[in-house]
Amino acid sequence: MTVKVHVKNNRWAEGSFPNTPEGEEVFTITRERFDTAQTQHPDVVGKLDPFIDWDTDNWQNSMADAEVLLTWNMPTENLTQVAPNLKWIHCIGAGVEHMLPMDWLPDSVTLTNNKGVHAAKAGEFGLMAILMLHSHMPAIVTNQRKGLYESLYCSPIAGKTVVVLGTGSLGGSGAKMIKPLGVNVIGVNRSGRDVEGCDRCVPTAQLDEVLPLADYLLIATPDTPETRGLLDRRRLDLMKPTAGIINIGREAVMDYDALCDKLDAGSLGGAILDVFDPEPIAADSRLWDTKNLIITPHVSADDGDAYIPLTLGLFFQNMELFLAGKPLLNPIDPKLGY
Template structure:
């Protein structure tokens, strides 16, 4: 029996995903890319059929007999009726906050995400960003725009302290890279479980006790009901004068307005932000003019050359488990949102 997979690609549009023409090219699953990845799993080739589609052009008609959906997002109204055979949805992103709340998820349908695909790129970006903050690059770039030539010196980074808020695949990869530079790394996660690359780990409830120790804060948490607003103004006030902040998680985790205030008054030394809501950042946003702040256009964890091959490799490894009736990798817990 042949199992049908529906692939829902999205055309780029401002305020949605992907939000640039470049992003559309990076994140599109074409028939050619699908077939190339499937060739590595040749035993499954005669067990699958695929419908590669755009947006909702043929969504309702195709989903009538599809058992698997590979997508970023989907129309959720009456999904059980539109897709009566659906058993598994794989989201090509790590964050699934755009699908919350998940009351729409039909009973018996498993949702998985792309956790792990982003790790290598996120680790390198994290190390780069920490070193940029340590070397005063945000301030140097602000000076450059003002035509100010000041010598801002830095010593080697060994001995500094990095707090990693969110120690999943993204934060964990950054922790491992930065720890090798002689930095003391403190991980913060929901359970307090030990994490490779962290010298110590505390629970999220203990966040206030470690923020004053941080020379640098690296945020890599998803947007969930538990993390939304976690780094508010009061917690920013706990950080030592001149500390640096990086956010590759989601904007909802941090009060950006409060961060801008603290960058302007100098109590935060510098920041590098990669995630925003909405994206692209509106032209009128104060973020563009805030001193000692670098904005990167949501590129911290996405491999521009290999994102879809890596995604499809994970998808087909999961498909092997799915066909064998075994538990899937990266299952999402609907009540927690990750």
């Protein structure tokens, strides 16, 4: 017996995923990529029957006997009837907010995500962004646009305080990379659990206490009912007027309009934003013209060369567990949304 695996790729479409034409190649799971990755996991070779599809071209027919779905998104209506044999869905993204609320997910189906695949790249981006803020790069870029040559100096970053909001694989990797530079790192997570790379961690309920301490704030939380609107105008007002902010989590976590107001007023030092809703950003968005703001097009955690190989490596590791009847890595709690 073989396990039927349906692989749902998405063609690029404006306002959807992938969010740019370039992303389509990066995030597409071809049969060649699937087979190449599978050879690294001999325990699953010959035990799978993959069907590689685009969008919903063959959704109904293929899902009728599929046990596993590998995808970014999918039609959720009547899933039990459409896919009566389905047991496991693996999302190729770390965030699964696009699947909320998860009242459509049958109790018999396990949903897993790509947590961990992005860690190395996201950590490097976080380190880079913090150092860019420390070196006044958002202000320097703003000055460049104006044709203004002004010396903006800084000292080494040792002794500064970085608050990491969301200490999962992305934020945790950033914390570990910045800590060796002599920075004081405070982690903020749901429970206040200790995390490698952080000098101390506090629960989210104590966020107001640590925001005033931050020279730089790295936001790396998923979009969940608990995190939406977490960085509102009131909390932004708690921060030092010289502080810098980086968001590699999701836009829904922060009030971008309030952020723009503070940047334009000079009551924050600068910001680097990598995540937006919708993506791409609208041409008339005020973000484009906000001073001391650098925009990156959702590239902080995605490796253009290795994203799919890394994804498939995790998928086949989980497939080994699936075939053995063992619990899977990265299970999503439908109630929490992560």
